[in-house]
Amino acid sequence: MKIKEIIVVEGRDDTTAIKRSVDADTIETNGSAVGDAVIEQIRLAQETRGVIIFTDPDFPGEKIRKLVAEQVPGCKHAFLAKPDARPKNGRGIGVEHASKEAIRNALKDVKEEMADTDPVILKSDLLTAGLIGGPKAKDRRERLGVLLKIGYTNGKQLEKRLHMFKITREAFAQAIEEIVREEQQND
Incomplete structure (x- = not known):
């Protein structure tokens, strides 16, 4: 390669x-x-x-x-x-x-x-998805970084990284669905 x-x-x-x-x-x-x-x-x-x-x-x-x-x-x-x-x-x-x-x-x-566009995924979306401010937030962010191939980031930087790499609402939603499904299987 x-x-x-x-x-x-x-x-x-x-x-x-x-x-x-x-x-x-x-x-x-x-x-x-x-x-x-x-x-x-x-x-x-x-x-x-x-x-x-x-x-x-x-x-x-x-x-x-x-x-x-x-x-x-x-x-x-x-x-x-x-x-x-x-x-x-x-x-x-x-x-x-x-x-x-x-x-x-x-x-x-x-x-x-990518830059110079309005963010597609907002802080409110991150809160709703349990990626910031919750007991599972760190683990969820780590898994999200793997699924979207954007690496791990802390809660403050996540919104910026999602915007920087133009992660779509669809890709974000699919990753969150996968995380929730995995959590349910592990419970």
Whole structure:
């Protein structure tokens, strides 16, 4: 599988995991203190080939994703579910621990940023769906991120991410129905 865009990852081990899974070039941020030189490199990559941000599904990874997306508009995003990013020994989390299949699937399901439109899914929809402010909200958001392939986000950022990736009301409703069905089966 050949990837045209340049993939932004956190470090050398992530690059190794990407290269064993697909034919692609990477730019490493070398942690969450992303320097100006790296941002300039990512800008150039975006202008010439396009960029896919593929960071770890944890707080530092989301911080890097947000910073790069703010500094370099129009990036695409690939997300790993947390279980796919954990090693067999269960210690740590990251792209470097993901299987070839999980990495390929994340790159097949790349999401493109969109802006300058009115949100389709509102905060009231998130409340009604039990995604914010309830006892199951965190688990529901995590499952929603997997089903919609947009990664996990906290309650404050969920509305923005749904809007950013132009998730339709239909796709949102189908995902919520699936979550409710799964919860009923597990009760």
